Amino acid sequence: MKGGYVKRLPLSVLTALAVILIWIALILFVFLFDLPKIKGELFEQVEHRLRTDLNRGQGEIMHDLVNGNRLAAKYKIILIASEPTTDLALVLDEAFHPILSSRTEYQKMLPSNVLDSVERVVIQEAIHSKAIVMRRHGNFLSGAAPIVVGTQTGSIRNNRLGVMLIRTNLNIMEKALESRIKEHLISHTLLIFILFILLIGGGILLINRPLKHLQSQINTFVFDGRGFKFDHNAPKEIVALGSAFGLMVERWNSAIKGLKDEKIKFESTFEQAAVGIAHVALDGSWLRVNQKLCDIVGYEPSELLNIDFQTITHPEDLETDLEFVSQMLYHERSSYTMRKRYICKNGDIVWVQLTVALVWNDDNTPNFFISVVEDVNDKVKTEEELQSQEQILLYQSRMAAMGEMIGMIAHQWRQPLTVIAMEANTIILNAMMKNITIDETLTNAQKIIDMTQHLSKTIDDFRNFFSSSKIIESALVKSVIENAISLVDKSMEHNAITITRVYRSNPELLMLKRELAQVLVNILNNAKEALIVNNQGHREIRITLEENSEEVSIKIENNGGAIADNVIGRIFEPYFTTKHASNGTGLGLYMSQIIVGKHHGGKLFVSNIENGCIFSIVLPKSKGV
Amino acid sequence: MNDINDIRANIHHLRVLYVEDEHELHDSVRLFLGKIFDRIDDAYDGKEGLVLFLSDSYDIVITDILMPLMKGSEMVQQMQQHAPNVFYAVLTGTNSEEPIDVTSNLILSKPMDMEAMLLLIEAIADHYKGKTC
Numbered sequence: 001m002k003g004g005y006v007k008r009l010p011l012s013v014l015t016a017l018a019v020i021l022i023w024i025a026l027i028l029f030v031f032l033f034d035l036p037k038i039k040g041e042l043f044e045q046v047e048h049r050l051r052t053d054l055n056r057g058q059g060e061i062m063h064d065l066v067n068g069n070r071l072a073a074k075y076k077i078i079l080i081a082s083e084p085t086t087d088l089a090l091v092l093d094e095a096f097h098p099i100l101s102s103r104t105e106y107q108k109m110l111p112s113n114v115l116d117s118v119e120r121v122v123i124q125e126a127i128h129s130k131a132i133v134m135r136r137h138g139n140f141l142s143g144a145a146p147i148v149v150g151t152q153t154g155s156i157r158n159n160r161l162g163v164m165l166i167r168t169n170l171n172i173m174e175k176a177l178e179s180r181i182k183e184h185l186i187s188h189t190l191l192i193f194i195l196f197i198l199l200i201g202g203g204i205l206l207i208n209r210p211l212k213h214l215q216s217q218i219n220t221f222v223f224d225g226r227g228f229k230f231d232h233n234a235p236k237e238i239v240a241l242g243s244a245f246g247l248m249v250e251r252w253n254s255a256i257k258g259l260k261d262e263k264i265k266f267e268s269t270f271e272q273a274a275v276g277i278a279h280v281a282l283d284g285s286w287l288r289v290n291q292k293l294c295d296i297v298g299y300e301p302s303e304l305l306n307i308d309f310q311t312i313t314h315p316e317d318l319e320t321d322l323e324f325v326s327q328m329l330y331h332e333r334s335s336y337t338m339r340k341r342y343i344c345k346n347g348d349i350v351w352v353q354l355t356v357a358l359v360w361n362d363d364n365t366p367n368f369f370i371s372v373v374e375d376v377n378d379k380v381k382t383e384e385e386l387q388s389q390e391q392i393l394l395y396q397s398r399m400a401a402m403g404e405m406i407g408m409i410a411h412q413w414r415q416p417l418t419v420i421a422m423e424a425n426t427i428i429l430n431a432m433m434k435n436i437t438i439d440e441t442l443t444n445a446q447k448i449i450d451m452t453q454h455l456s457k458t459i460d461d462f463r464n465f466f467s468s469s470k471i472i473e474s475a476l477v478k479s480v481i482e483n484a485i486s487l488v489d490k491s492m493e494h495n496a497i498t499i500t501r502v503y504r505s506n507p508e509l510l511m512l513k514r515e516l517a518q519v520l521v522n523i524l525n526n527a528k529e530a531l532i533v534n535n536q537g538h539r540e541i542r543i544t545l546e547e548n549s550e551e552v553s554i555k556i557e558n559n560g561g562a563i564a565d566n567v568i569g570r571i572f573e574p575y576f577t578t579k580h581a582s583n584g585t586g587l588g589l590y591m592s593q594i595i596v597g598k599h600h601g602g603k604l605f606v607s608n609i610e611n612g613c614i615f616s617i618v619l620p621k622s623k624g625v
Numbered sequence: 626m627n628d629i630n631d632i633r634a635n636i637h638h639l640r641v642l643y644v645e646d647e648h649e650l651h652d653s654v655r656l657f658l659g660k661i662f663d664r665i666d667d668a669y670d671g672k673e674g675l676v677l678f679l680s681d682s683y684d685i686v687i688t689d690i691l692m693p694l695m696k697g698s699e700m701v702q703q704m705q706q707h708a709p710n711v712f713y714a715v716l717t718g719t720n721s722e723e724p725i726d727v728t729s730n731l732i733l734s735k736p737m738d739m740e741a742m743l744l745l746i747e748a749i750a751d752h753y754k755g756k757t758c
Contacts, residue, residue, distance in 0.1 A: 414718040414735050415647045421736035422653035428739045429660050432629045447653070494646075496693030 054145040066150040087169040093162045141168045276373030284308035298344040314341035328358045351380040397591035416451045423447045484520035497539040504546040519592040530560030554617040562608040641665040644674035644688035671695025687714045698727040
């Protein structure tokens with residue numbers, strides 16, 4: 001409450017100042033508005049009097065002069081001039097000869113010595129216009145009124161036109177005005193002084209007492225959340241003022257408490273958040289950081305606040321980050337989220353998910369950034385592991401497929417190689433038996449050459465199949481099927497397996513050709529294995545290709561027996577195999593499903609039919625790879 | 626090594642059954658065998674070979690193993706039950722694909738070089754030494 005008093009002292013000074021200001025304003029008012037107004041009023045009064053005098057003089061003096069009552073006229077002139085403001089009153093004839101004068105010393109003087117130029121003009125105008133003319137010159141206001149002057153030469157009376165002039169001295173008016181102003185100022189000052197005293201006194205009485213009263217009340221006040229209690233003997237106004245004041249304090253306190261609560265809430269949110277939160281200045285320096293952020297990057301808060309975010313951002317991520325920042329500054333986006341790396345104090349790299357928003361000032365200038373930093377290091381590591389696992393699987397399946405393929409190559413090659421060897425053997429045998437003929441030898445040689453061509457073509461097929469280039473290309477599904485069959489047909493023939501093709505349409509699709517061929521070869525080989533084991537009769541693989549408006553489907557059906565119930569649900573699992581360990585890796589169908597599903601957006605599924613099973617590959621036309 | 630023509634003189638009259646499903650290879654091998662032997666019968670599958678063998682009499686059976694309807698090994702097993710003294714030679718293209726489950730006089734791996742073919746001829750000659758007709 002002491003502080004309250006200290007703050008109230010300038011208030012009284014202010015009151016005094018205000019009073020002085022009011023005084024000055026009043027004086028200014030007097031000089032600027034009141035005085036000219038009074039002046040104008042006074043001038044009007046003077047003018048009015050002059051006009052009245054001229055009118056009266058014109059009437060009465062003319063009457064006296066025409067009737068030859070010169071003395072009465074003179075008396076009237078003197079009477080007119082007796083006014084304190086009237087300087088001079090004259091009656092002149094046409095030739096400016098004074099006939100009557102308020103001052104006897106002017107009687108014998110030439111008018112040129114008595115009248116100034118303006119007064120002479122006024123007189124002439126009055127005679128000409130036969131009306132009253134008034135004009136101000138310097139500190140004088142002079143007016144002239146035409147008058148008939150009766151003159152008597154002997155007994156003959158002549159009536160001639162003359163003029164009456166009255167000169168008013170405005171100086172006298174000014175003097176009167178000055179005294180009026182003095183009166184004014186004195187009265188105003190007095191009035192203001194009294195008002196001041198009254199105000200101060202009244203103020204002290206009216207404000208200080210209740211304030212002291214309130215103060216004493218406040219000193220005994222204990223906040224119980226319900227408000228103030230006042231002495232109810234106090235005047236009604238004070239009680240009202242007091243309770244209003246109390247209400248104000250109460251609201252003020254609750255507002256402050258609310259703000260404090262909010263501040264505590266905000267601070268605990270900031271500090272105890274499970275994610276890193278920071279305020280970052282426009283230049284990138286950390287303005288405020290929470291503990292979690294410090295934990296993520298391994299810096300002390302004080303250390304972080306001395307550097308900027310650029311310092312701890314991985315160089316490869318900085319450009320992207322700054323690009324986003326500039327987009328926000330240019331209003332192109334309101335926030336951004338990115339994955340980036342920070343370099344920890346100990347040099348480790350940590351992956352985070354960063355979300356940044358920009359806080360704007362009221363004048364639409366950028367203020368600071370709010371950054372939310374989430375530690376996604378483990379997540380990224382897991383993803384990397386999964387990815388590398390998938391790559392290992394892909395590699396393994398490729399190796400397995402390659403192993404199978406080498407088996408197929410061996411199969412494809414053994415017969416032609418044997419033919420070549422046998423042709424050569426025949427030549428040698430002929431030589432040994434000394435029974436060699438040119439014709440027969442040429443036939444043998446041609447056979448050998450044919451076989452090498454065949455081998456060369458076979459190895460090209462396999463090499464194409466194995467090139468790992470992942471070209472997405474448009475290709476006829478039929479040609480891919482034929483390509484896959486060409487790789488396995490020898491071993492199919494060997495195992496008395498008939499491949500029947502049913503091409504109901506000839507669709508073209510965007511695809512990874514070799515991957516799809518790998519899937520087909522895989523399914524065909526599985527079918528072959530099943531047929532060899534389970535079918536000693538007519539072995540058949542039936543490939544059906546059809547399409548509708550949305551999809552292309554390839555069905556590969558075999559009569560090698562149904563897949564056992566405990567197996568059919570697991571055949572797409574990695575490392576699941578029914579084959580002997582040396583024959584299968586258990587990756588073929590798993591990878592096939594990844595190729596069809598992930599790489600082509602399609603579906604690979606199996607169903608049992610009577611005496612066999614059917615693998616279906618469904619590829620969407622629109623989505624593709 | 627004796628002169629090949631001398632050996633031929635001793636064995637050319639022997640009757641040969643050659644079983645091989647692969648036609649091109651069959652032709653090549655048969656061309657070679659035809660230089661030595663006068664009478665060669667051809668079969669293109671184990672079953673066909675067995676039927677021929679049971680309906681006639683042969684001195685030598687040369688067969689492939691992997692064939693569509695009946696494997697060479699199975700065919701030889703059945704032939705051996707009827708004629709154990711016939712010379713059986715197996716030409717195999719399978720090193721590890723399938724164990725050779727047959728006892729035969731000679732097993733040759735494809736592709737056969739000249740040494741292997743001479744070995745076959747000499748083995749036949751040895752088998753029938755002194756049994757000239």
